[in-house]
Amino acid sequence: MGKEIFIGIDGGGTKTTTVGVDSNGNELARHTSPCSNYHSVGEDLAKAAINEGIKNVIRKVKELMKSNTEDNQDNEVVVGSICLGMSGVDRDQDKLLVGSWVKEVLGESINYRIHNDAIVALSSGTQGKLFGIVIICGTGCISLGFNREGDSKRSGGWGPLLGDYGSGYQIGYDILRHVLKAKDEVGPKTSLTKVLLEKLQLTKEEDLISWAYDPKTQSWQKFAQLSPLAFEQAELGDQVSNLILSDAANALYDLINSVIKKLGLDKEEKFPLVYTGGNIERKNILSDLLSKKILENHSNVEILNTTCDPSMGAALLALNSKK
Known part of the structure; x- marks a missing residue:
């Protein structure tokens, strides 16, 4: 079955922070990568920053599971859903572009949401409630x-x-x-x-x-x-x-x-x-x-x-x- 995790990404103007949590909202891993605002750094670098964050959080969760003897036999990680809070991503075409990058890493069926940074800021005070x-x-x-x-x-x-x-x-x-x-x-x-x-x-x-x-x-x-x-x-x-x-x-x-x-x-x-x-x-x-x-x-x-x-x-x- 593996371990289901949920990923959040804060794509700011200077850096990108990616966090993975378990089904109880406990933080399992995080990773910091470069800027992912493609209006600032271009599509290739923005895509690379997002992909780096996702892959490294998954890797770190697997390493955490390996260090836990109870999970030693099955270290598969399943991403239940992912949410990205992105500066400069408000238009539908922007969201489709960033979504295509996420699908390349996590598959076409991944449940994803892309919000602007104000919505993510609200969630940071309401514990994920919109x-x-x-x-x-x-x-x-x-x-x-x-x-x-x-x-x-x-x-x-x-x-x-x-x-x-x-x-x-x-x-x-x-x-x-x-x-x-x-x-x-x-x-x-x-x-x-x-x-x-x-x-x-x-x-x-x-x-x-x-x-x-x-x-x-x-x-x-x-x-x-x-x-x-x-x-x-x-x-x-x-x-x-x-x-x-x-x-x-x-x-x-x-x-x-x-x-x-x-x-x-x-x-x-x-x-x-x-x-x-x-x-x-x-x-x-x-x-x-x-x-x-x-x-x-x-x-x-x-x-x-x-x-x-x-x-x-x-x-x-x-x-x-x-x-």
């Missing part, structure tokens, strides 16, 4: 949810050029904006000026022009990397920093509230809301402001943090798809 809402606030931000009927809705995720309000990018951008308003004396003075120039090793506000517009270093991340300054200075009482984080909390609330309304979750007795992403997954001023506003308007929300990483969240989705 019910409730996730709010992700990292460099970008998005809110996504499911109701009990399995309907899914989302808000946000449009990227900085189209309005990533509440995101790490927007917080960083707002820091720059308020520092320059203070310089022009059209806004209040802020302690952000000193710490921003120190962080970027600049001597005066005018130097921000070359930093911001340097074509060799253009990225959304470099703006998002400024966001911790707002958290630090808000803790020290800087009013401008507190205003920036208050604006971010209001923007994130709007995304969450939109999904609640679209899914009719306001009529539920209770539903989970999962916080994830570097700006809100830990308790801080922003997460506190957001929680306060949510609970003032939706007393039936249960706010959760993720309890496992995205690859395990994907594995639990794979496991639950067989139940």
Whole structure:
């Protein structure tokens, strides 16, 4: 008969993490391979990263079984189902392509699911259940949810050029904006000026022009990397920093509230809301402001943090798809 396992894959922008769990959701093995976003590295390298992860997790489970005397006589591994949480894979044609790679390794009859990374993030907080809402606030931000009927809705995720309000990018951008308003004396003075120039090793506000517009270093991340300054200075009482984080909390609330309304979750007795992403997954001023506003308007929300990483969240989705 062999041992049935369930595989989850988190295909991020820098690496791919593959996890295998047993029928009780216990982790058996994991493997890290290179980036599997084919929009970034091409189809061949993305396919190789996914195949490497699957094959190595199966190999490691077999080795684990061999080391267990009870399983010594039969070390066959059967993959019951597999779930992939992939960045950059939203369209049907993308899912069919990635699915074809999975079938090459596990066979045409394999039960597989491919979700975007927001769905896997939700699962990481709900232990594999697709019910409730996730709010992700990292460099970008998005809110996504499911109701009990399995309907899914989302808000946000449009990227900085189209309005990533509440995101790490927007917080960083707002820091720059308020520092320059203070310089022009059209806004209040802020302690952000000193710490921003120190962080970027600049001597005066005018130097921000070359930093911001340097074509060799253009990225959304470099703006998002400024966001911790707002958290630090808000803790020290800087009013401008507190205003920036208050604006971010209001923007994130709007995304969450939109999904609640679209899914009719306001009529539920209770539903989970999962916080994830570097700006809100830990308790801080922003997460506190957001929680306060949510609970003032939706007393039936249960706010959760993720309890496992995205690859395990994907594995639990794979496991639950067989139940």
